[in-house]
Amino acid sequence: MGNTLSLIRLALTEFLDNLHTFQTLQARIQRSPGFPLPNPSRSFWSYPPSPIATHVSQLPTHADFIVVGSGITGTSVVRRLLYSASAEGHNVRVVMLEARDVCSGATGRNGGHISPPLYHDYTSLKRDHGQAVAQKIIKLRLAHLEELRSVAEQEGILTESQWREVESVDVFYNSDMFEKAKRKVQAYKADLAFDAEHHEVYEAKEAIEKYRLASDTLGCISSSAGAIHPYQFVTGILAKLLSRYPDRFSLCTNTPCTSISPPTSSNPYYTLSTPRGTITTPHIIHATNGWASTLLEKLRGKIIPFRGNMSAQRPGQSLPVPGSNPTSHRSFVFYTRPIGYDYLTQLPTGEHELMLGGGFAQDGDEGYEAMANTDDTTYSTRTAAHLSGVLPRYFGEDNWGREGVPLEGGEGMWAEGRVKALWSGILGISVDLIPWVGRLPRVVSGRSEPPLSSVVKSEKEEGVHIGAAPGEWIAAGYSGEGMVHAWLSGKALADMVLGREAEGRLGEWFPDIMRVTEKRWKKAKAENLLDALDD
Template sequence: MPFAQMLLGDPAIPTVERQQALDRIFADPGIPQDSTTSPFWLKEPHTDFVTHSSKPLPTEADVVIIGSGITGASIARTLLQDRTGPSSLNKAVHSVFMLEARDICSGATGRNGGHILETADEYAELADVFGDEVAKKTLRFRLAHLKEMLKAVEDLGLTEKTQARKVQFLSAYFGEEPWKAALERLRRFQAGMPEESAEWIAYDRQSMPEEFKLSRAHGVITGPAGALWPYKFVTGVLSHLLSQYPEQFRVQGHTAVTAIHDNTSSDYKYRVETSRGVISARHVIHCTNAHVTHLVPGLRGRIFPLRGQMSAQTPGNKFPCQAAEHSWMFSYDRGFDYLTQLPSGQMMFGGGFARSEGGGIADLGIATDDELSLYCDIHLSGALPAVFGRQNWGQVKGDPVQAMWTGNMAFSTDGFPWVGQLPSSVTHRAGSSKHDVGSEWVSAAFGGEGMVQAWLCGKALATMLLLKEGLASTEADISWLPDQMIVTDERIAWAILPRTVESPHKASL
């Protein structure tokens, strides 16, 4: 069952709290506010984006991308690079303009765990609901992100700067029943996808290598994963595009999009109103994730925000640096945490959601990132010595918690991202016909797993736009994108939460 329905249908949570969460889900999330918590990742701002440009906004752009995270970076890169040739510069994507309400990459991407991890736990559930072929296609899509992103980093010469690395994840289970369930999910994944699961290994408590330092776990499942500095990755991509396409690409921070209006009397179909002026655009692409329904109100109840919490911590003096070898997932009777370690030693530790107020219900529908959850703070601040064992952790010199911050994820009612062209039924604007020149598009709702969904969702969406304009290269293809992620009228009709917690669900999800 998708995430929101589990919380909203939990009878252990008071009805009034569930209804309040549902009301937040259907509310306008607004635009990102200047008041925020401070993520560790942004402590070294990219020199190209330290200050927002004083140049005036352009009056026209072929494509306006709203949002400067990993999704927007992927879309911009694909639009500018994956074209038929120089002649296309005089066509649809002569100008690509990216707008961000705050500092560049200060939203979800600049606040996440930097963890490129697919545990394959979803395979069994996807197979039960949609069949084996959908499960396989979805897992292949998600697993492909590790190779695709590490290749992008290498191609751009960003490996050292972003500290990008392939590691072996250690998914530890601290409970007998969760461990048994994990083994069954692994068995099904290995049976259904033997080639893709070749690197997955299960260790029970007796066979677990001592180097894992996880003797308190009932068992550990290992597999391939990756880690990088997400802010440095995105700003590195954007900086490269600015250098390579100085006449075609612009990025503007501290320029919030406040409204979009039809401009049907012009070839530039949309008037994009911002805090600094108006831009006429042919295409508008929404990459604002938790804030997407501010400008696309018809997606409320289908896409909704959720607040998560991350920290940067100092390891104990007995804990060996495993940044180049491992990353971690910790699963409990209820909830999970995730962890990577930087080469410099810092532990980038997030999660604690199930330990937050109301078992997580208080964070459902929250689109601001200016406050910490007290209970998440308590959990994250104290979990690592307990998980690894105090004998393996030792003492911490100085402040054990270097930074603690929140960020906003976006979830969808049916559990899949939304990727594709938006009809007027959800934008509440005209001019989004599939046959029109110019459209609005969306790539959002990655369910807290953007590092294994957002990059290729962005690539797929940009390819859709190029195909629509007849500018895609001859080998352009998006058959690898799961159909369940594509925006369709049918999906819009059924993939919506009920308006009250007492109402029956409108579809079997």
């Protein structure tokens, strides 16, 4: 009887603890994310700072399009807007507002991976949305590898952006997880023959020898992927656009949009307030990802901020240097438990730093402390401890060798041990794990729209409208996979805003399931996220 009562008491205590955690989390995700905090933790990517890091154009009183956010999404949108309008002979004015320095949000704080989740998600995507939709999403993700390379080449920043193709290696330490992953690979290869040859399964012995991993590795799955310097990619493009369109593109860093007022009888435009003054426009494009619901209250609980953690580390002296042999350009994802993983890529220059992120499950309450947390001025000490010590364990002490030592003549701004830098960044988690792209219905934006007469007009043909009907637009909610969703989402969104969906052939390559609709907005609920993660 005593044992039974003890078990009941223990079960009740666990239930109440879980209930308290759930209620606390529910309250957090319904709060405003606020605005990006000043003095964020120092990201290794953003040093040295770009020459345009604190660029402040004169704020005009009116713009044809205003993009809020200066990461990869906003950059993609601006580039497409300017290029397309120019090609059609239209002289439009585009303004980009950034709350802090340029590219200081998630893009400039991520892992630099262009590693699309492919077989990982295909089965559940096919089950939930059908085979055709699932394959379209997979193809969109795959397209980013070539698309980012092509853009970097077109802009003349291929070298500084450090774009490179890598072999991506998923490493497993749990037999059930590995067996489940192998079944997913089989299903993926059966349905997507065009990508089948890029996936290989290696059992324990071969995986350990091929990739020089620790002896408890149970197996690996390899595929093709890429990597990039996200900060130099984005700032390099923005610098080119500022030079190319000095009278048409304005970049205003440290100029947050603090509020949005809808049109009135005396003003047919949206009015955006900033510390530098107000500006009007018929089109607002939200590219703020984890902070989107600050200005869009109805998206609270739909796109949830999440604080991720990253590190830059010196490799052990026995690890191969990138470029030393044809197979040394690799990235890794380490799966040690059902929820959460660690991800790693290595820089091709400098000290060949290992860029390691993850540690989700170490961040208190199985990761829940990171949910709805928008404080990137610091990082989780528990996650930092995990990231700082786990690499020799993943590769094995013998394969790791002696610790790396700082190069002589270094800048002296980074720590001198294995870990050079630790920082955090704010992701945007979509509760249905699908990005949100497109026009915001009024029920979601919460604001009335400008009249059609306020749309941009051609200087050559008065009365010919450029662009779709006025409104608010968004591309956000990449759920930690921004590098394989954001650029093409921004490109598609720009075509939507310009009314060029047919010219951009969106029907052929853009998944309609990613569009923002009232039906989807009503259906998306935070409690469904946990069910999705169980897949």
